[in-house]
Amino acid sequence: MTTGAVEERNQRTIARSYASRRDQEIENLADAPTGAPMEGRHWLFLFVSGVGVPVLILLWGWA
Amino acid sequence: MTQIAPTHTQHDFDSLPIPLSSRNWGGWVAAAVAATAGVATWSFVMGGFTAYYVTAREGTATMIAGALIGQLLVTLSQVPAVTKYGIETLGSTKPQLGVRGSLVALIVQYMTLVGWNLVLTIFLGRAVASVLVSAGVITQAQSGSTAVIASICGAGLVWILLQWGSDALKSVGVVVAGVIVVIGVWMYFLLLSNFTVGEILAAEPIAPDEGGRLTNYTIGVELLILGTLGWWAYMGALFRMMNHAGKGVVPSMISLGFGWAAVGLIGLYSGLISGEADPTIWILQIAGPTAGVFVLIFIALANLGSTLVGSHAAALGVGQFTPATQQLSWNAKLATAIVPMAIVIVLFPGAFYDNIGTFMAFIGIIIAPMVGVQSVDWFVLRRLDTLHVPSLYWSDDRSHYWYSSGFNIVGIAALACGALTYTALLNPLTFVPNSDVFQYTTATLPAAAVGALVYWIGATIFFKERREVR
Numbered sequence: 001m002t003t004g005a006v007e008e009r010n011q012r013t014i015a016r017s018y019a020s021r022r023d024q025e026i027e028n029l030a031d032a033p034t035g036a037p038m039e040g041r042h043w044l045f046l047f048v049s050g051v052g053v054p055v056l057i058l059l060w061g062w063a
Numbered sequence: 064m065t066q067i068a069p070t071h072t073q074h075d076f077d078s079l080p081i082p083l084s085s086r087n088w089g090g091w092v093a094a095a096v097a098a099t100a101g102v103a104t105w106s107f108v109m110g111g112f113t114a115y116y117v118t119a120r121e122g123t124a125t126m127i128a129g130a131l132i133g134q135l136l137v138t139l140s141q142v143p144a145v146t147k148y149g150i151e152t153l154g155s156t157k158p159q160l161g162v163r164g165s166l167v168a169l170i171v172q173y174m175t176l177v178g179w180n181l182v183l184t185i186f187l188g189r190a191v192a193s194v195l196v197s198a199g200v201i202t203q204a205q206s207g208s209t210a211v212i213a214s215i216c217g218a219g220l221v222w223i224l225l226q227w228g229s230d231a232l233k234s235v236g237v238v239v240a241g242v243i244v245v246i247g248v249w250m251y252f253l254l255l256s257n258f259t260v261g262e263i264l265a266a267e268p269i270a271p272d273e274g275g276r277l278t279n280y281t282i283g284v285e286l287l288i289l290g291t292l293g294w295w296a297y298m299g300a301l302f303r304m305m306n307h308a309g310k311g312v313v314p315s316m317i318s319l320g321f322g323w324a325a326v327g328l329i330g331l332y333s334g335l336i337s338g339e340a341d342p343t344i345w346i347l348q349i350a351g352p353t354a355g356v357f358v359l360i361f362i363a364l365a366n367l368g369s370t371l372v373g374s375h376a377a378a379l380g381v382g383q384f385t386p387a388t389q390q391l392s393w394n395a396k397l398a399t400a401i402v403p404m405a406i407v408i409v410l411f412p413g414a415f416y417d418n419i420g421t422f423m424a425f426i427g428i429i430i431a432p433m434v435g436v437q438s439v440d441w442f443v444l445r446r447l448d449t450l451h452v453p454s455l456y457w458s459d460d461r462s463h464y465w466y467s468s469g470f471n472i473v474g475i476a477a478l479a480c481g482a483l484t485y486t487a488l489l490n491p492l493t494f495v496p497n498s499d500v501f502q503y504t505t506a507t508l509p510a511a512a513v514g515a516l517v518y519w520i521g522a523t524i525f526f527k528e529r530r531e532v533r
Contacts, residue, residue, distance in 0.1 A: 026456045032082065034083065035146045035147045035149065035306040036306065036308065036309065038309045045316070046135065046316065050131050050132060050134065050316065051135065053131060054128035055128075058124050058128045061120055061123060062124070062280060
């Protein structure tokens with residue numbers, strides 16, 4: 001086997017090994033811990049600042 | 064990439080989600096980085112646009128309200144998902160558009176980010192040249208080439224800083240945000256010390272639409288909602304380093320929503336009273352070249368900060384699309400964001416800068432239904448609880464989001480219907496309403512609602528049983 005062929009085979013082995021490791025890493029994502037969701041006060045802030053405040057400001061600007 | 068930035072976690076440069084244990088941004092850091100992204104010369108540009116249609120009082124209301132409404136939509140579509148799973152904006156669109164259909168989102172995200180980055184770097188180059196001319200350092204004839212060199216230097220600096228990934232955003236963001244706030248307050252002071260509040264309030268809109276006061280008022284709101292939707296493209300890069308959705312809400316609404324509108328008001332008031340929203344012009348006129356240096360510092364920090372965040376987001380977005388792009392090196396991903404910028408800056412900066420409005424208008428009308436579609440998918444169809452993260456990274460039929468040959472036709476149809484709704488109500492190029500309904504509804508809100516409705520109906524009919532909940 002020539003040096004080039006050995007090199008090529010090694011490259012293929014490395015690529016297969018990387019792909020397999022990567023696939024495993026991706027599969028593990030299904031069980032990864034997740035961040036905390038929004039709580040009631042965050043929802044309240046979001047809708048007060050995104051709906052309530054704009055409505056009041058628009059009424060003020062129009063008056 | 065670790066050899067380039069040995070102190071940084073590999074995950075930041077990788078296309079995979081940020082693990083919960085590596086998400087270390089608190090609310091203040093996120094607020095600072097979001098302010099860095101949000102405040103730039105586009106704030107003045109938007110204030111200047113608004114001055115065409117409404118008075119100072121009306122504009123104050125429409126700019127703040129429009130930005131908060133727009134940011135509510137963006138927050139709903141992005142913050143809960145990216146903070147829960149540590150994913151990026153493009154990855155978050157795969158359930159709604161399909162693994163291959165997310166190409167639509169990639170185009171929209173990439174064009175938005177690179178387009179705005181170009182506007183900011185070209186503006187920065189011109190500001191440097193303008194101040195150097197007024198200080199007598201260079202001649203008017205040298206200003207064009209100086210502007211190009213300054214823009215290229217800005218893009219190069221961004222590339223260097225981004226070798227440190229999101230650490231660069233964190234470190235630069237906190238400093239830049241502080242300086243921006245101080246100089247922003249100084250600009251308000253300068254404006255109010257040269258013009259009385261009475262003068263500003265009495266100034267008439269520059270060129271209002273003939274449709275009447277309500278139409279102009281609604282255009283003012285529409286401008287800011289549509290402009291604010293541009294943050295959708297930045298959200299993943301900004302908030303995926305957080306581990307709590309609640310912590311992301313305040314920075315999102317205050318720094319991105321309120322922040323850019325608050326600075327934009329400077330552009331509104333100066334536009335109304337002097338006809339010039341660009342601070343490199345009106346501040347130089349009223350306060351001289353020394354003040355021009357402070358303006359230049361503001362523009363350099365604000366624009367480079369925003370370009371930093373935009374380039375980071377664009378590189379992350381490109382790195383999400385296919386296994387091939389996922390395996391690109393961090394520098395190769397950065398090159399896809401920065402090299403096109405450099406080419407445009409050198410070859411045709413003027414033509415690009417003068418026509419950016421047309422281009423960005425078309426991009427904006429896709430984001431409007433996109434936020435509606437995503438919000439329905441996360442909350443009404445409960446995808447937020449059932450997202451299958453590995454499927455975001457498989458580009459074949461193993462993915463739960465493969466649908467029909469990689470395309471979710473329902474999602475793409477919803478985007479098309481939303482975009483058509485927008486154009487039926489408002490011409491996005493001229494901002495002339497196409498329907499009387501516009502003055503009561505805006506165009507963005509119906510476009511988002513139609514997108515959401517079409518997606519909800521389609522998904523309910525065609526995807527009764529989702530693979531990830533079997």
